[in-house]
Amino acid sequence: MKPQLADLEQISSAERHPGSELSLDGVTHSYGELTTLARLDLQVEAGGVVGLVGPSGCGKSTLLELICGLREPSGGTIAIAGSSEARDRLARCAFMPQRDLLLPWYSAIDNAALALRNQGMRREPARAAARGLFERFGLGGFEAARPAELSGGMRQRVAFLRTLIAGKPVLALDEPFAALDAITRGEMQGWLAAALRADPRTVVLVTHDVEEALYLCDRVAVLSSRPARIVAELGVSGRRAEDRDAAVTDPGFVGAREEALRALREGSR
């Protein structure tokens, strides 16, 4: 599937990504003797944004790699739009790793357009497709910059656009803002919320920041420490609101945060 410029700009996500629902059914994963994930069940409807929070080392990143088709689970099935083949998951899910991993030998725009180039698009049309998004997402003027010349927040934006431009219905984001300072992180959360409002996708967001998960997601699953299982699922209201600061100080939001933290504490025992 090669997204054209017109697709990226005009066609709504629902039309572009039919059947992007994700379902995990009894997913187990172990490295040798060590079981990291124990019979995990999770359903994400098409266009839904689900957050996964859990203690460090509980296997959140592994879970994302399983969802993306970069690994096979030891047990259970993971299906995107009904197919549990790793190859199909790889084709339908774009992975954003913890570090931005921008390639230093490419300019910002060539990094963002990497997936299009891999999908066989020539350099100029690929750049043209990425250029529109650069303008729209506050990176205009930095197309030719080398990654080393960008700030942490900008690198993260380019990394996210690279994931978005791949044109896949499901995005798997692994602690995308963990490396940023608190202020930039808040700004980036607002930015990501805007990006998802403009171009909705099915998203699985891994984070250890409860507030980030509650603000960005429709639903938050709290994982226990290893072997990880889901200990609580919280519905969230007022998600991805334009005014982030108002949203996160809302009494309902604060209550949900307390509840999530409590579940996290109990799950870590």
Next chain:
Amino acid sequence: MRRVLLPAGLLAALIGGWQLATSTGALAELLSLEPYLVPSPAEIAQSLWENRGLLAENAWVTLREIVLGILCALVVGIGFAVAMSRWRIVRDAAYPLIVASQTIPIVVIAPILVVWFSYGLTPKIVLVALFCFFPITVNVLDGLRSVDPEAVKLMRSLDASPWQRFWRVEAPTALPSLFTGVKISVVFAPLAAVFAEWAGSSSGLGHLIQADTAYLEVARQFATVVVLSAMALILMGLAMLAERRVVGWR
């Protein structure tokens, strides 16, 4: 400035001291030699000038041996390194042999190469290539293996074929190491070329320096050494310049 002036000053002092030690005849006396066997820097410079045609002619021969030898080593070395990084079985089989082969003093092969390939250009290119094969192969393999596994995962998720992963991630990652290999090769290659010429040749700087022994042309021998060193320095400079241009992102 300091980084240029200090070594330049030391070099000037050394040449000046040598000039003094030779023009007074002190060094020749110390070595119990006839003065014409211990040329002064001025005499060497004069020989350089007087023999410029001869030296240039022979330098061209040796330069060709060096450059063609390094190019051969690049082709074969990069090929081997890529094969070893791609297929584990190739690496497990070949790598220990490649490392162990370094215990062979390669220069002793030179006479055999003359037997096989006669006195022309071929045995020189082969010997230079044998010298340079190891630093290039080992460095490129190192570079290819230093690829970030997370970047490989990312590329897989972004629909890259193995070929695209190689050209867009692995090859650029290995480039700085490739240049390290080339720079080491530039140091070794003149040595290999001279040895190959000594084993049998009718031209080249190594041949010239050997032939001059019979005529006790010590000043010209020194001049030849100067040309050979200058050539190696220029090649190193070119390699560093190319490195800076090609891996500018570093």
